[in-house]
Amino acid sequence: MRPLSLLVLLAMALAAPAAAKGIVADIDDHLVEITTDFAGQDILVFGAIDGPGDVILVMRGPAGRVAVHQKERFAGIWVNAESIEFDDVPSLYGVASSRPLFEILPNEVLDRYQLGIGRLRFETVEEQPYGKGSFRIALVQQKRKQGLYADRVGRVTFIGETLFRANLHLPSNVPTGTFLIDVYLVREGRIVDAQNMPLIISKVGFGADIYKYANSRSIAQRFGYGVVAVLVALLTGWLAHLAFRKR
Amino acid sequence: MLGALLDWLLSFQVYLPIAELSVSVLLLLGLGGGVGFLSGLFGVGGGFLMTPLLIFIGVPPAVAVATQSNQTVATSVSGVLAHWSRDNVDFKMGFVLLSGGVFGSLVGVALFSILRRFGQIDLVINIAYVILLGSIGLMMLAEATRALRRVRRAQRGAMAPRKLHQHVWVHGLPLKMRFKKSRLYISAIMPIGIGFVVGILSALLGVGGAFLIVPAMIYLVGMPTSIVVGTSLFQIIFVAAVTTILQSMENRTVDVLLAFVLTIGSVIGAQFGGRIGARLPGEQIRFLLAVLILSVAVGLCYELVATPDDLFSLQSLLGSR
Numbered sequence: 001m002r003p004l005s006l007l008v009l010l011a012m013a014l015a016a017p018a019a020a021k022g023i024v025a026d027i028d029d030h031l032v033e034i035t036t037d038f039a040g041q042d043i044l045v046f047g048a049i050d051g052p053g054d055v056i057l058v059m060r061g062p063a064g065r066v067a068v069h070q071k072e073r074f075a076g077i078w079v080n081a082e083s084i085e086f087d088d089v090p091s092l093y094g095v096a097s098s099r100p101l102f103e104i105l106p107n108e109v110l111d112r113y114q115l116g117i118g119r120l121r122f123e124t125v126e127e128q129p130y131g132k133g134s135f136r137i138a139l140v141q142q143k144r145k146q147g148l149y150a151d152r153v154g155r156v157t158f159i160g161e162t163l164f165r166a167n168l169h170l171p172s173n174v175p176t177g178t179f180l181i182d183v184y185l186v187r188e189g190r191i192v193d194a195q196n197m198p199l200i201i202s203k204v205g206f207g208a209d210i211y212k213y214a215n216s217r218s219i220a221q222r223f224g225y226g227v228v229a230v231l232v233a234l235l236t237g238w239l240a241h242l243a244f245r246k247r
Numbered sequence: 248m249l250g251a252l253l254d255w256l257l258s259f260q261v262y263l264p265i266a267e268l269s270v271s272v273l274l275l276l277g278l279g280g281g282v283g284f285l286s287g288l289f290g291v292g293g294g295f296l297m298t299p300l301l302i303f304i305g306v307p308p309a310v311a312v313a314t315q316s317n318q319t320v321a322t323s324v325s326g327v328l329a330h331w332s333r334d335n336v337d338f339k340m341g342f343v344l345l346s347g348g349v350f351g352s353l354v355g356v357a358l359f360s361i362l363r364r365f366g367q368i369d370l371v372i373n374i375a376y377v378i379l380l381g382s383i384g385l386m387m388l389a390e391a392t393r394a395l396r397r398v399r400r401a402q403r404g405a406m407a408p409r410k411l412h413q414h415v416w417v418h419g420l421p422l423k424m425r426f427k428k429s430r431l432y433i434s435a436i437m438p439i440g441i442g443f444v445v446g447i448l449s450a451l452l453g454v455g456g457a458f459l460i461v462p463a464m465i466y467l468v469g470m471p472t473s474i475v476v477g478t479s480l481f482q483i484i485f486v487a488a489v490t491t492i493l494q495s496m497e498n499r500t501v502d503v504l505l506a507f508v509l510t511i512g513s514v515i516g517a518q519f520g521g522r523i524g525a526r527l528p529g530e531q532i533r534f535l536l537a538v539l540i541l542s543v544a545v546g547l548c549y550e551l552v553a554t555p556d557d558l559f560s561l562q563s564l565l566g567s568r
């Protein structure tokens with residue numbers, strides 16, 4: 001996508017071999033803008049490693065609290081019955097690697113670094129008795145269905161032995177906020193080096209302004225939003241009356 | 248050729264910032280126009296049809312309801328101006344109604360936000376709509392069928408005498424007030440109570456509530472029919488405006504862009520509907536409207552009873568940010 005930046009990086013990698021950094025990486029664009037016609041986007045991650053090895057990329061959206069509701073039939077009607085709240089749930093989670101994860105790292109390491117959507121750990125907000133695993137599984141499944149959790153959001157490919165690149169896909173319903181992309185260098189079943197990079201995803205333009213005011217933390221601004229909404233409606237109603245008035 | 252043109256028109260998408268949904272502009276204008284046409288044709292507000300339709304196309308129920316309140320402001324304004332120019336608005340009665348209505352809206356929005364916190368707002372909106380549309384549809388169907396029979400009998404020459412407004416227990420309540428325009432001297436408690444109930448419904452369901460106020464004011468209070476519609480529209484503007492502001496502050500679910508596009512469609516549609524409605528026989532129109540309302544109720548009812556594709560659903564909680 002941007003051969004020039006790849007070249008620059010290559011030059012950097014060659015020029016500073018003394019810096020004992022096993023892996024260096026960057027994103028082609030640290031800011032993704034969601035406009036009114038946003039339909040998903042790929043971001044390019046590229047970098048270099050100092051010798052043979054495997055590379056794993058993990059992309060995480062800002063974490064938050066999520067409630068999982070389970071429906072039950074009650075008097076013939078399906079209602080949300082039980083619900084469990086989980087903390088620190090990443091709004092988006094995606095992995096890309098140069099080979100399948102299980103081929104490059106043993107299970108204990110994958111678990112420790114929470115690599116792969118099956119290995120994510122969420123803490124429940126309140127202590128839960130045993131037997132609530134289905135809620136945890138449902139959380140991951142729902143996120144997967146929404147296209148927000150995936151084990152293979154892209155492939156890490158090598159150019160020669162040391163240069164790598166990967167396209168990570170952001171779906172059209174990507175949440176906004178500050179994302180973190182972790183880059184791991186793996187050799188002989190061990191993570192030998194890591195780096196992380198921020199990625200900012202924000203709504204821009206008219207729609208973003210509407211969203212900003214409507215969801216503002218200040219109640220005065222939300223009041224203002226409501227007042228503007230009413231004024232717009234009053235004006236449209238009045239103009240409609242003028243336009244269609246019978247003379 | 249035509250298909251390509253339609254595809255091209257449908258390709259204009261608008262991202263609704265609060266509903267967080269990308270929808271075709273043409274579809275929204277069509278929805279607004281269609282419901283506006285029906286509301287002009289039948290002389291109803293249309294909120295009770297628009298909200299379920301918005302839910303059908305994927306707008307979250309909480310957003311559909313709050314946004315509908317915003318749109319109701321616009322449609323009521325153009326409606327009340329038309330009635331005002333014909334001097335059919337009892338402002339004093341309007342203010343009495345809306346004093347109850349604003350209070351009802353406060354209660355409704357608070358209720359809305361509690362139900363939302365418990366993850367039950369969608370269910371309550373759905374059930375309330377099934378009950379509301381089901382009962383209104385059945386009542387209208389019965390009334391229209393009676394009227395159709397009456398028309399047939401009248402054509403044979405037997406006209407049944409009709410009673411005008413009569414004095415009932417309502418008129419004995421305290422806090423009497425004089426309403427010159429409506430030629431009434433009655434207790435203010437009844438209109439305040441009606442306003443209160445409709446205010447709650449307005450906040451919970453996004454409806455203006457004319458379909459409740461109008462019959463209640465005619466049959467329970469004895470207000471002249473010619474003045475009721477304009478007066479109820481007048482008070483709906485304020486209650487819908489207060490509801491819009493409260494929903495924005497409390498639940499953040501008003502999509503001003505969605506409301507705007509729908510309004511454009513509906514004011515145009517209402518003009519055509521009104522012109523055609525004036526030429527069609529009223530009984531048949533009411534019969535058709537009743538059938539339409541009942542089918543929406545059945546559709547919503549099916550969604551409640553049918554086994555959902557997914558038993559689990561997620562809800563992001565704001566508190567954790």
